[in-house]
Amino acid sequence: MSYIQRIATLADTSAIAPLWKAFVEARYQADPSMRIKAEFDYERYVTYQLKKPLSFGFLLEYTEEIVGFLFIYIYDEAPPPQVSALEMLENPFVPRRVGAILGMYVQEAHRKPSTINLLIQAAIAKAQELKVTDIDLLISIEQTGIHALLERFGFTKAAIQYTKHYDITGNNLPNLRPSYQDLEIAIPNPGRIPLKDPQTQKVVQNLKGETVYLQPLTDEAGKWLKSSRGLPIYPIPVRDPQTQQWIFDESGKLVVCPVARDQKGEIQELDGIPQFCLPIYDYQEGKLALKRDSEGQYIFAA
Incomplete structure (x- = not known):
């Protein structure tokens, strides 16, 4: 066999x-x-x-x-x-x-x-x-x-890794996860972030020649959604798996991943970082592609 x-x-x-x-x-x-x-x-x-x-x-x-x-x-x-x-x-x-x-x-x-x-x-x-x-x-x-x-197969040896293990006792450990505030990061023009081409890093423009911006997510009252660290939550744009270019729908609107929420409707976080529902992929004519429903809408994991 x-x-x-x-x-x-x-x-x-x-x-x-x-x-x-x-x-x-x-x-x-x-x-x-x-x-x-x-x-x-x-x-x-x-x-x-x-x-x-x-x-x-x-x-x-x-x-x-x-x-x-x-x-x-x-x-x-x-x-x-x-x-x-x-x-x-x-x-x-x-x-x-x-x-x-x-x-x-x-x-x-x-x-x-x-x-x-x-x-x-x-x-x-x-x-x-x-x-x-x-x-x-x-x-x-x-x-x-x-x-x-x-x-x-053509691989080359790039590095040698050494390890040394320490047995740590007790629960009073220094925090190794500083928040963004600890890094004193300032957000320039937080309301609008120009979208850049993932390959050339040039600012993206729509079919009308207008700069495409990312905007913070908002609630029903129009207020910015913020993470537990107090930072505005920006959506994650979707890329085409073949070209790696940003995806726009038929109306010219940027396709973004929806924010993930729990059963109570609260935004899910991991170590203080908001989580998003990722797009679902399938194979079309032997190539990886973004999956759509019968109405042509992109499908995201729950």
């Missing part, structure tokens, strides 16, 4: 979960500073990864049994426009379009260059399809076989 590589689906979650647990345990053996959470729900974690936009799982099958996986996610290092508007310190490096490896594991009986090749080739093909500029991955120092295999 030969090995088969295919894309993971939600129906594979229960089969992937024990493999992911084995991967985590192997990661801990290589680096004991990466301590494992007790009673971690691996099925829920795999489901979360498979539902994330621009996150992909590639599976290795043998006699209809899943014996390995490789998960990747794609992201753009360029900050969203509302972050730039807060005058945060900019990275001195040119933002990259990155393909990152979330995890790879193949059962020991099936570990050989030909099987691992199937997973790596599929991941590289997806990264090339989405036009990433760089692929980043972290490999344990003792995995010399994987080092050699990656070098045959």
Whole structure:
């Protein structure tokens, strides 16, 4: 019997979960500073990864049994426009379009260059399809076989990582999450932020030649919505997954992600950062595209 590589689906979650647990345990053996959470729900974690936009799982099958996986996610290092508007310190490096490896594991009986090749080739093909500029991955120092295999694929060794673990006791720990106010960030012209092209960083204009601005979200009374940190909440514009350009609807209005709310209607936050409902993607003619309903409206995750 030969090995088969295919894309993971939600129906594979229960089969992937024990493999992911084995991967985590192997990661801990290589680096004991990466301590494992007790009673971690691996099925829920795999489901979360498979539902994330621009996150992909590639599976290795043998006699209809899943014996390995490789998960990747794609992201753009360029900050969203509302972050730039807060005058945060900019990275001195040119933002990259990155393909990152979330995890790879193949059962020991099936570990050989030909099987691992199937997973790596599929991941590289997806990264090339989405036009990433760089692929980043972290490999344990003792995995010399994987080092050699990656070098045959054209990867180069860019860095060596050292770790040192400290056992911390007690609950009175210094806060390592300063608020934006602690950084003394001023917001210039907070009511209007000019939208910039994600590739050229030039100000975007509509069909009438007018500058396109992002405006803070408002409540029914027209007052700005603010986060728990007291900052106005700006919407997140939607990009086309192929061109990476901002999306405008038929009326010329900028398409933005709706803010996420809980059952009480309160804005959901994570570490003080407002959360948004992300767009749903599907494949059209073999290419990743934004999903629409029967009326042509873009669909966002609940």
